[in-house]
Amino acid sequence: MPGQGETTVSVPLTPTRSDLYWRRIFNKYDRDADGKISYAELKEIIESREYEHDLPDNVVEKIMKLADRDNSGYLDFNEFVEMMHNPDFKAVFGHFVARYVHSIVPHRGPVDTTVVSTRSKSIFNYSDGTYEEEYSCWPPAICMILISLVEIVMFCYDAAHGSTTAVGPLAKIFIYNPHKRHEAWRFITYMFVHVGVVHLLVNLLVQLFLGVPLEMVHRWWRVTLVYLAGVAAGSLATSLTDPRVHLAGASGGVYALIAAHIATIIMNWAEMEFAIIQLLVFLLLAAVDIGTAVYDRYWGAGVTNIGYVAHLAGAIAGLLVGIGVLRNLEKRKWEKRLWWAAVILYCCLMLAGILANIFWVDHFPDTKL
Template identity: 85%
Template structure:
């Protein structure tokens, strides 16, 4: 009876927060997104890597029979919540559900020592840490950065097959940013596909995959692509103005845009992320060390290098601004809306100024 079900569910959370919290878990279980959890879906989750095959089939049968109140063969949302709080299920399922839920939603609230999930942390109504980590998803697959990386590999191998690996092959000459061929506008973007040597290629591939794929899993491919290409374009535009004789090759502008995009998403989702300050410091340290090394090698060491560090800086700035503008913000606050407008306007202004300067400031590029 409805009254009995309501009595059996002791909710340690406020109603609105509870609905949101359990809805997220329910959607993790509902693999086909039909609003119901079937026996097959329940068994698949229990037998997944998180559970290490701990529960036999008869236990799954027991769970379904106890939780499926209307014998429909499915668990709707209300039945799912009742299952999570049903003391009869704790002995056969509680430990495993608690472990799974804790793995997908990091908790920091006070430990529940009274309810059926003794030892499990309840969610605070004010602490959202860990919400961002919930958003990681393998569907749709994060393939954009993988495809870009494959294109870079194929083009490099094409030139390498002809014995040219130092950005001097047929493909490289067509795509590299050449300051003497600035009228060929595609070079402001396609230089990202050209690399000087195997090490240069591998470093960029590793960084953009390790940084880009996690971003895609939360923010989806088109947002990450916009950030990446914004960094590439900003890098070439800025370099052509500050270093008009420098050739540009490599995806460093896009890579730094991805680094800065992580910083942007940390800023915009500070309260929803676990260990946000640590993540922020790691990315800032990574960028500072690399840019510092590039500047030192160019101006103070005796290495014969001409690294376009301006492309790194411009790519990072573009990634930060575009990241604030297009990446997902899980909980919008008033100050974040103002920051969004400031970032969008500043990026558009800088890009417009860079494009116009490259077109009309002809004296800057005279040899």
């Protein structure tokens, strides 16, 4: 009779494809081919180079004690299969061993992941932090670095020609100029133009400190989509709400990265460490900066022409596109609905902005200047 709070594992008489899969794994672990996995064999696998320093010294003993149902000192095939399916071990043993197993044993058919125990997942307190473990330095995160280098080179070129206030030879070509809206590239390339050293440094710091970690988890192309989506949304929104304002700087893309972090936290809430703290920090950062920009624009001393709408639009685009394209480590039903809602809403907003810029001619200044 099984103890209270536990369930037994029923093994079908006819081998299934899943049984054959686990049999290959079991045979690989069974070093001496005696039909059993001993404590020494289990420890050898976990302490091999693939798992070096990944598990505390006492974890192997705990795994063996809990998985060895008949206290024989060995794991037979049934006990091994139960261990690999057991959610108590997935957070510790399965997380490190199963990943290695799947990389060295060809997968043949579906793997049965039926839950076989009702005990808590948190026996070893390894239940979250999965997102943080997805960070990888390969391929290298260079997209945000390259964009930053282009911004620096263009700023230095204009500075060498006597201007650091977005009126240099390159700035005139790439800045968003409401009188030259027919030059469509300006809706994107304004991100390379900056007004002063402080403006450049702030954007560089934020996009590097936020963009590079995102690239390490989600890969460069996803982060690039988010960044450019924020840039495009920033210029489109500004052209509609403030049609006579010139626009320079990467703030739309930067705010898209901030919002993308928020999207990542939402979509990977259960897999992240300190998710609530990270969410509050990013929300506070965005709220303070946008609030400051709005105040300086309308009530500050020497009213400035800060395009705060680009900040806000970039953040909205980053949130929506981030939900749509960034990696979601564990998909849930409500997240699928959220994904569709985000993608549809972003596409509708962008289409409306593009069509308004094309057909709402009377809203914008003369383009002949």
